[in-house]
Amino acid sequence: MKRTVTFGLLMVLFSWNLQAQDEQDFKQFGLQKQQEAMQKAQKEKTFSGNNNVTIQQVGYQNYTNIAVKAQQSNIDVKQLGNQNSLELYKNAREINQSLIQRGNNNNINDFSANPYSASNNQILQYGNNLNYTSYGSNSISDDMKIIQRGNSGSLLILNR
Incomplete structure (x- = not known):
């Protein structure tokens, strides 16, 4: 015990x-x-840092590919429609960009690789089958606002 x-x-x-x-x-x-x-x-x-990307897609088969290298960026994408495509490749000190696609089968391709520049653009597409392509950036293309309206239009911008 x-x-x-x-x-x-x-x-x-x-x-x-x-x-x-x-x-x-x-x-x-x-x-x-x-x-x-x-x-x-x-x-x-x-x-x-201060990098913001906002993507709003309403519709089906919308595609967005964004590759950005910047100290500060604010990118706003709205795709309202079907089968819209957006490709954005940028290298800049500062980027402020608004991209709106309202309609169907619209394409935006924006390519720029100037790490010392600041980019402040608006690209608006209202219609169907609209194409916008831009290569490069310079002081003329900064603060540019592009509005495409209608159907089956194309715009090509080459900056040097």
Whole structure:
């Protein structure tokens, strides 16, 4: 009987000690995970800068491909219709661009690789089967607003 009581007391003492270690380990693990999450959020904040891309697509089979390298960018895309296509590849210091396609089978292709420039453009397509293609950028094409209306029109801009 004495042996059973002693064994029971030892079990209670050891289990208490083991539980205390587990709680401390859980606290350290929780603090470590919290620090990792804070470091990850800080890295994301550092890399994200002030770059925003908003895409709104209403319809079916709309396609958008955007690749931008900029210190600051604000790009707003609206595709309202069916089978509209947009490809935007830009490398610039600052980009502010609004692109609207309202209709069907409209295409926008905009390519520019001048890392020292600032781009501030609006491209609006209202109609069907409209095509817009632009290569490069310069001071003339900055702050340009292009509006295409009607059906089956094409516009090609070559900047040097």
